[in-house]
Structures are given as C-alpha cells and as structure tokens.
Amino acid sequence: MSTYNINKGIGRTVEFKGLKAQYLFIFAGGLLGLLILVMIFYMAGVNSYVCLFIGIVGGSLIVWQTFSLNNKYGEHGWMKISAHKRHPHYIICRRSVHRYFKFKIKSRKV
Numbered sequence: 001m002s003t004y005n006i007n008k009g010i011g012r013t014v015e016f017k018g019l020k021a022q023y024l025f026i027f028a029g030g031l032l033g034l035l036i037l038v039m040i041f042y043m044a045g046v047n048s049y050v051c052l053f054i055g056i057v058g059g060s061l062i063v064w065q066t067f068s069l070n071n072k073y074g075e076h077g078w079m080k081i082s083a084h085k086r087h088p089h090y091i092i093c094r095r096s097v098h099r100y101f102k103f104k105i106k107s108r109k110v
Contacts (some may be wrong), residue, residue: 013075022078023070030062 013021038055042048073081 019066019070020075023066026069027062027066030066031059034058034062 014024016024019027034055037058038051041054042051069077
C-alpha cells in the first residue's frame with residue numbers, strides 16, 4: 001500500500017523570507033522595475049557608476065521599505081487601513097429624537 005505525504009502548506013499564505021502576501025509581490029515588482037530602469041539608463045548612455053549607484057540605493061530602499069511595511073502592518077494590514085478610511089467618522093441623523101418614539105396604531109375596521 002502506498003503512502004503519500006500531505007502538504008501542510010495548503011490554505012496558508014505565500015511567504016518568502018518573512019515577507020507575506022502582497023508585500024512579496026511589491027518586493028518582486030519593485031526590484032524588477034528598478035532593474036528595467038537601470039537597464040534603460042545604461043542603454044541611454046548614463047555613466048556606469050551612476051547606474052550602479054541608482055541600482056544599489058534603489059534596491060536597498062525597496063528591500064528596507066518592504067520589510068518595514070510587512071513588520072508594521074502585517075499580512076492583512078493594508079486591507080484594514082483601506083477599510084478604516086472608508087468607515088464614516090460619525091453618522092448624520094437629521095430627524096428629531098421624538099420622531100423615533102412615535103408609534104402609529106393602526107385601527108382595524110371590521
């Protein structure tokens with residue numbers, strides 16, 4: 001009889017080196033965009049040392065900012081922030097208070 005290993009990672013979020021969920025995609029997209037930017041600068045004739053400086057500083061900034069956002073907000077942090085921004089600060093009620101306590105009694109005609 002064959003035995004199969006069960007994947008224990010089913011249902012868990014994607015994680016790489018501590019980066020979770022959307023931060024992993026921001027990290028990869030940022031580094032890919034920076035690589036393309038440095039390549040465009042290099043092909044445009046910008047000095048190699050300037051391209052190297054932009055790549056190193058930009059890459060370290062992306063890494064640092066992504067990990068700090070991951071630590072600060074957590075896995076679902078941005079969704080919570082956007083939900084908090086959409087939540088009203090107060091509810092406007094323009095009806096007078098006594099109108100809420102009036103009950104209409106319907107009379108039945110037989």
